[in-house]
Amino acid sequence: MGEQHIRVVLVDDHPVVRAGVRALVSAQDDLDVVGEAADSAEAVAVVGETKPDVVLMDLSLGDGPGGAETTRLVRDLPSPPQVLVLTTYDTEADVLEAVDAGAAGYLLKDAPPDELFRAIRGTARGETVLAPSVATRLLQRAASPAPKVSPREVEILRLLARGLGNKEMARELLVSEATVKSHLSHIYTKLGVDTRAGAVATAIERRILRP
Template identity: 75%
Template sequence: MIRILLVDDHPVVRAGLRALVDGQDDLSVVGEADGLDTALTAVHDQRPDVVLMDLSLGADAVGGAEVTSRLRALPEPPEVLVLTTYDTEADILRALDAGARGYLLKDAPPTELFAAIRATARGETVLAPSVAATLVRRTSQPGPTVTEREVEVLELLARGLGNREMARELFVSEATVKSHLSHIYGKLGVDTRAGAVAAAIERRIIRP
């Protein structure tokens, strides 16, 4: 029996996933959590084999990638399968860097979800087709790719922050922010902040 913990901030979503998963003979939901603290407690108490992790856990909550990182740092960590609506480069790379074994989208059919859970429990990497395509596109596109730090700058740009505010958020100097912006403009082929945001969204580097 594969023991599963659901981490999602929407009770209705958790209830739907529980109903689906518990209908399988070899899968059992042993707990639910809506954020970091409840996830850590549930993992300690229930010892799940697989955690189904949403990335967006509320505006003021620690994100799913950070929760994944904290869970994977435990002495006997569960495997983590991300189940989310987001398939941008930024979200995918953060989740995988945090230690997620797989990345699936919430529009996946139930049979695909069940197979992904089983594969994750076996320690196999599972990627939704669009996620795999995004990673392939990132590695195969001509020219230099946008770095993780530059993605952070783009996300702050999309929020409308100025150079000073971005420097404060990233704990760097304004000169460093300007350097990042210059590199971003060159890589995306733009010359304005708005153009950089638009290009990053169009290329699915960051969320709209």
């Protein structure tokens, strides 16, 4: 069998979380934490230097590029590591973006240590590891129609959340009021609502808008 020690790099902007994962992971005989990074740039550098088997990636990295983008970057490196996303949220959008970026697994931070260890080992073996709640969510969404809002519609949603009326949105976007209404109708259909307030709530819930 290949490597006996799985080399792990941690990417998380929270010192506390890094310390926690390091403490837990290091205590495992077959797992070594060979590096840490607090942001995207650091992550790329550290991964390039240490050539880990697995990268534990947080999705929210503070200012610069997020975890999804960083996942892309490290996956584009020569002999790229497997990326296991370890984050707080399990939004559909987050999961999809991460998987799309080349993540091999998705775990939540409230997972018990055991699950974390198993996930790291599985990921290192090339397996795809999803937290139960994430897997469930994915299946749910896969069954139901995927509501993908267009860029323009997102703009509308943004203005909507600011409480603008159709007329005001029209002025803001330099289009006619009819166009705004048209977009809104499409948004309602896609989000499965029929009021502006509901659209805003659903948009925020699905992370189409950020509060």
